[in-house]
Amino acid sequence: MALRIGVDTGGTFTDICLYDTTRDELRVFKVSSTPEDPGKAIIEGVAELLRTAGSGEFSDVSYFAHGTTVGTNALLTETGARTGLLTTRGFRDLLELARGRRPKLYDLQADKPTPLVPRGLRHEVTERVRHDGTVWTPLDESEVRQAIRQLRDEGVEAIAVCLLYSYVFPDHERRIAGWVEEEFPGAYVSLSSEVLPEFREYERLSTVVSNAYLGPKVSGYLARLRKKLAERGLVTQPYVTQSNGGVVSFAEAEKYPVRMVLSGPSTGVVGAARTANGAGYPDIITFDMGGTSTDVSLVQHGEPKTSSGLDLDGRAIRTAMLDIHTVGAGGGSVARLDSGGLLKVGPESAGAFPGPACYGHGELPTVTDANVVLQVLNPDYFLGGRITIDREASRRAVGTLAEKLGMSVEDTAQGIIRVVTANMARAIRVISVQRGYDPRDYVMVPFGGAGPLHASRLAAELGMRTILVPESPGALSALGLLLTDIKSDFSRTSVMTVTTGAADDIAAVFAELSAQAERWFESSDIEERARGSRRQVDLRYAGQNHELTVDFPAGPVTAAAVTALLDGFALAHERTYGYANPGNPIQAVTFRVQASGEIGARPTSSPVVTGRPDGEQARKRPVYLPELGGFHECLIHDRAALAPGTVVEGPAIVEQMDTTTLVLPGSTAEVDAHRNLVIHL
Numbered sequence: 001m002a003l004r005i006g007v008d009t010g011g012t013f014t015d016i017c018l019y020d021t022t023r024d025e026l027r028v029f030k031v032s033s034t035p036e037d038p039g040k041a042i043i044e045g046v047a048e049l050l051r052t053a054g055s056g057e058f059s060d061v062s063y064f065a066h067g068t069t070v071g072t073n074a075l076l077t078e079t080g081a082r083t084g085l086l087t088t089r090g091f092r093d094l095l096e097l098a099r100g101r102r103p104k105l106y107d108l109q110a111d112k113p114t115p116l117v118p119r120g121l122r123h124e125v126t127e128r129v130r131h132d133g134t135v136w137t138p139l140d141e142s143e144v145r146q147a148i149r150q151l152r153d154e155g156v157e158a159i160a161v162c163l164l165y166s167y168v169f170p171d172h173e174r175r176i177a178g179w180v181e182e183e184f185p186g187a188y189v190s191l192s193s194e195v196l197p198e199f200r201e202y203e204r205l206s207t208v209v210s211n212a213y214l215g216p217k218v219s220g221y222l223a224r225l226r227k228k229l230a231e232r233g234l235v236t237q238p239y240v241t242q243s244n245g246g247v248v249s250f251a252e253a254e255k256y257p258v259r260m261v262l263s264g265p266s267t268g269v270v271g272a273a274r275t276a277n278g279a280g281y282p283d284i285i286t287f288d289m290g291g292t293s294t295d296v297s298l299v300q301h302g303e304p305k306t307s308s309g310l311d312l313d314g315r316a317i318r319t320a321m322l323d324i325h326t327v328g329a330g331g332g333s334v335a336r337l338d339s340g341g342l343l344k345v346g347p348e349s350a351g352a353f354p355g356p357a358c359y360g361h362g363e364l365p366t367v368t369d370a371n372v373v374l375q376v377l378n379p380d381y382f383l384g385g386r387i388t389i390d391r392e393a394s395r396r397a398v399g400t401l402a403e404k405l406g407m408s409v410e411d412t413a414q415g416i417i418r419v420v421t422a423n424m425a426r427a428i429r430v431i432s433v434q435r436g437y438d439p440r441d442y443v444m445v446p447f448g449g450a451g452p453l454h455a456s457r458l459a460a461e462l463g464m465r466t467i468l469v470p471e472s473p474g475a476l477s478a479l480g481l482l483l484t485d486i487k488s489d490f491s492r493t494s495v496m497t498v499t500t501g502a503a504d505d506i507a508a509v510f511a512e513l514s515a516q517a518e519r520w521f522e523s524s525d526i527e528e529r530a531r532g533s534r535r536q537v538d539l540r541y542a543g544q545n546h547e548l549t550v551d552f553p554a555g556p557v558t559a560a561a562v563t564a565l566l567d568g569f570a571l572a573h574e575r576t577y578g579y580a581n582p583g584n585p586i587q588a589v590t591f592r593v594q595a596s597g598e599i600g601a602r603p604t605s606s607p608v609v610t611g612r613p614d615g616e617q618a619r620k621r622p623v624y625l626p627e628l629g630g631f632h633e634c635l636i637h638d639r640a641a642l643a644p645g646t647v648v649e650g651p652a653i654v655e656q657m658d659t660t661t662l663v664l665p666g667s668t669a670e671v672d673a674h675r676n677l678v679i680h681l
Contacts, residue, residue, distance in 0.1 A: 003056055004063040004600060006481025007042050008264060009033055011069070011351055012291025012332055013449060014041040015478040015658075016049050019603045021062075026603045027053050028475040030449075030658055035351065038070065039225040043232060058233035063600050065481040067241040069264045070221050071214045071257050076313055078114060080213035081158045081188065084151035085117045086144065086176060088164040089124040091201070095209065098202055103314070113314035116213045121156060123147035125163075125176075133168040144176055148183040158188035160212035162205045167197040167493050188215040195256060196318055198590050199493040203309070206316040211258035218257035222250045239486065239599075243321030245270045245304060246487020246596060249524070259319045259489075261312060264477065265295035266322050269304045271480025272445040275470045277302035279674050281443045284468070285428060287458065288477065289450040291332040291368075292349040294424050297324045298431050298442070305431075308538070308549060308590075320489035320594065327427040331368040331450040332356055335416045337404055343412075345419045357397035358389045365401055367420050369394035370413035371453060374624035375631075376662055378655060410624050410631075421454060425461045436575040439464055447473035452654075452661035452677075459681055460664070467679040469669075471639075474658025482603055485532075485596040486524060490516045493590045498539065498566060500559035502588075507557035509591045510535055517595035526597035538590040539569045541581055547589050548572045625651055627665045639677070646671045 002021040007014065016029045029052075031045035050056060074080045085095070095115045104110040125144050128137035151159060159180055166173045170193030180189050190212035196204045226238055239247035243262035253260055265288055272286040282302040288295040298305050309318035328347020332355060335345045345367065354362030358372045371377040372394040379391040395409055402412040432439045443466045446455035452469045459467050470476055490513045496505055514533065521531050535554075538547035550568045553561045566586055574580040622631040628651070637648055639656035647670045648654065650663035654677060661677060663669045669679045 002062045006478040008067040008477035015475040017478040065239040071260045081216040083158045084156040085122040129165040129169045152184040158212040160209045162192040166193040203318045214257040219254035267480030268477035269297045271476045273299045285442045287446040288448040290448040292330045294329045329423045358394040365397040370416040373413040447476035456664045469677040471675045487596045491592045513593040530598040534594045536592040542585040
């Protein structure tokens, strides 16, 4: 028996997908997350799913992949390891100086993010390398060893090493790593020449510091989870998701934890892209709304957009990742009044515990409570009957705001929905309108536990006309873990002017990166037939300070391929900035190769899910719809009972184990041949 399992840990729920390749059977499952120990929910959830499905034991699992937010949460909450830094003399304060920008120019109370390495734990060492890689000042070994011993005595767990121009001459950093192993065995060491061999010293420094800061925590978490899985009988190598949408082994992830910052949402984008592309919708905007946050991304021609990094809580992180924008808007987002008496929603969340008031533990009004009050969500139960809903608790929670606003409970609840919709619309405009894409040209694909619930109102806000709801949207991120490939990214900065005569120089850089990819293929035991790669170049006009990443054509590096690269840059520049300068010289800055390998069969069957409790048939319930002036009797459909070709007229509610879909008045929803629910506004 060959079982493949994908597990995505969210702030409120842990989603699990199990694919039995022998039976061609796919099952989805949700359990409450255990934030104090995420591995607990994973082990218990997988065990329960294996038991209820009658599929086998942990020893029958041939593939196990996991998406986690452990690294992201550690950065946001500043709960990583005590970290020291070794850097070139004169660059000790770069971590605080950063780029010298003031993102909040007119906010006199705005604080800079707290450096992950306190100034007292940053040590300068004597060495200097020139921009061309020649050594100007040799590395002082005795001084470095003394600094390492001081960091050891000060109780650090991790050491980041970032020397000037190490991306062209990594030897000094490698020698320091050897001395750390001798002077401070057991310390987690992170080298900038390995983590990010690219120019721009601040971004490289910030990224390698983040990597070291996360290292002990992430490696400890993955080691504990791997041990628990092995104790339950798992014999295969487990994988974890990266920000680039691919998976890597736990061992590789422990070395580069900073590449897991978007581990959670990335596979949801991959799953949405594959699902929508298979249904004939290659251009989509993904809308992943969970319990704590909402993640949005743009997919064009079936391929998710990529990015070279992000700023997380004011800290620069540069690594290959899917272009995902996140806002603090989820089902558990708390509604409140600000100092001016205006209604605000999020980013604070009720989390998995105490959770929304309707779960029976919390008292604060959340987005979920607002939907329960409006009866858009089932006012009696959740997760196919496994969680009982307390509607009166939701009314009491929302009622506290209603009293302050002087409004009815229902109008206050609808106000919460309007505010959170506006928050999410702004997020989608960031990845579409602000980058030259019109959201009206795209199909929305909502997923996550709350995505389909809010998709219709959000799409209407943005002028989008079509929504595609996958068959199991509440577990699409977990399903995406069964649809993605193993991936690794390799990059190198090499500044050159790009002309057709530079083909040989470009080929030499790509050859070096491809050799690194080949070594990775071998070490990862990826068969020749399963290997693939993608080449990209960061380009800019001479004199510019920012680059655009452009795909390099497949095949040999020829003059024609270089011409196609330049044409692609002109199109990208015009779309992004509204103009192109055909006569200006174009520079290549950083070259990139992404290596990928297929790792097993992908699900082709429809998920087996649990519908409403036995014996309960389709029915009606009053749902508050402002479009119709108040409560209106809506037909409640069971998603599992909707066969391909079925048309649902709005207003209506479609319920299933992992989510609820709202179909607005005047809209229609049709089940396509792939069992997706396609809504036309």
